[in-house]
Amino acid sequence: MTDKTLFIGSTVALPKPELDLLLADLRKNDYQTVGPHMQDESIVYTKIEGLKDLPRGILSEQNPAFYRMLQTGKDRYFDFIPANQSWKQFLFPPRHTLFSASKEGKWQLKENAEPAPRYALIGVRACELAAINIQDKIFLREDFSDPIYRSRREGLFILAVNCLDPDATCFCVSMGTGPRHTAGFDLCLTELDEVFLVEVGSELGRSMLAERTYDLPSAFVQNAANQAMDRATRSMGRTMDTRDLPELLTTHLDADRWNVVSKRCLSCTNCTLVCPTCFCWDAVDQADILGKSTRRERVWDSCFNPNYSFVVGGNTRPNIRSRYRQWLTHKLGTWKVQFDVLGCVGCGRCITWCPAGIDITEEVAAIRAEVNS
């Protein structure tokens, strides 16, 4: 088979070892390949070099405040769903030096001129790609364009993966984001036991895949993949009723449920850190003790931090009730007004990583029930 038969929209069958070579090609093209890797008994997204670094035969079991790794014994690399942290750490780094300033007579500024890394994201789920599209709307607006995000986003290569085995905390079907990819990737894998089905999503993806050895997929293989994806769609662990959500939440700011959930919430910020769409940041000075030089950094922040809403006259959100309410009414309410999309993709991370096991789908259902009662 020659590359002439490959076009955007083509689907081919790629032998699994070929993925190793594809990753090597990406690195030869100056991409840093980052993807899933088993570390400290969870799956993290980090620098990977090839198939050997991927979590082979590993499944994650997730529930509220519960995350365990299971061995499946299968020769699969993308069964786990989803990793503990999202991809936002690569486009929106948790800590980034903006500039440094030093006083030699007068204050001098020195910009951070480090070139942006070029990432190839390996194994992006449909909910995660939806989250990247949401962050695009936040960081790349007409009236504000974040240079740090933009420089990383523009050079991005996305190797997507369709989810076949949703976890108990997944609800992407409710949010309309998954489990199947539709667009926005360079290449998209569907993993079967023997082979990857690869769909071409861009010219860049086509040119990378063209270097590899692949076959036309048999009808049997395509059928198996389609059935697996249909099964995934039907086996979501959770659901969320999104009808009129912004209105429901923003017109019930005095619901009793806010009091109930605030007794469980620890305001620990875990949900906002693992959330693939949460975008709040702070800027802090790291000054030397003599006050002669300083480094200004952009760091992740969270609406659950007491300092987040501090003003001199007092804290505008002085308690956990007001902070949880802000988080949820923003994510599923005012976010829609601001960015014309909800701020939740249904990945379920906030459910898994909440130490108190607070479940966003349960909270929404409870408010809906309270309002309708």
Add this chain to the structure above:
Amino acid sequence: MTTTLIDTAAHSAGHNDKLLLPHWAEIVKIIPEAEGVSTFHFRFTDPTVQNRYRFEPGQFNMLYVPGYGEAAISMSSDLETAGGLLVHTIRHIGNVTRATSRLKVGDVVGIRGPFGTSWPLEAIEGMDVVIACGGIGLPPLRGAIYRIIRNRARYGKITLLYGARMPKDLMFPAEYEAWQKADIDMQVTVDRGDDTWTGRVGVVPMWFYHFRVDPHKTAVLTCGPEIMMRFVIYEALARRIPSDQIYVSLERNMKCGQGACGHCQQGPYFICKDGPVFPFKALENIFNVEEY
């Protein structure tokens, strides 16, 4: 929603493609105003930046003290009155603003701006204007007062209601006479008088009991503690002043000034970008929600 009348990108002191990178500005003058409050006059060290910088009263800058961080501070004058200098009246109460209290003439700070919406000085031409402010809420309105005085004939009756905790906390007392001469009905009140105080004691919203307004042609501009503004709005609405003629300047924690970092959100708004000046009509559903 008020809109900024100028193209901020063309007149601002910030680098659009460089996040949070300020321009240095030198302190030209420092005027002590009251206990813990002083007014700083700044000039950008880069003449190009200085020459193109424009703003409208009500907007703010992010002031950066190296090693401490940034604080959002409103302009307390306008360029015409201040001879092209940037004027900020600062209450030295937070981490950054306390650091500014130790600065001297000749020192530099970083400045980014201007940000946010401005007082609707063109939209309210032809109307009576009630300016209701308390404490450090007067400085963000002083530029508007200067602008109104310069174009005095374009406005009807101007009433300035100003309250402070104590007589010694009153800002800009040396200017009151000039403002009165410009036909501004100036009403000053304090929460607590001292031995020499012969004026009013009480809170700002109560002044509404002392005059009649023509609601259809009256605009209210208010800035001050949120509790004061709440009652100013209440009194104004009670006199049937429409909610889109009442303009409120809100304060929230701000870090970026560009609606990006998330801190200043209240309801659907980023106060730094959609505000700080709002017509109350835009806030009706959120302003009185506790701890929102």
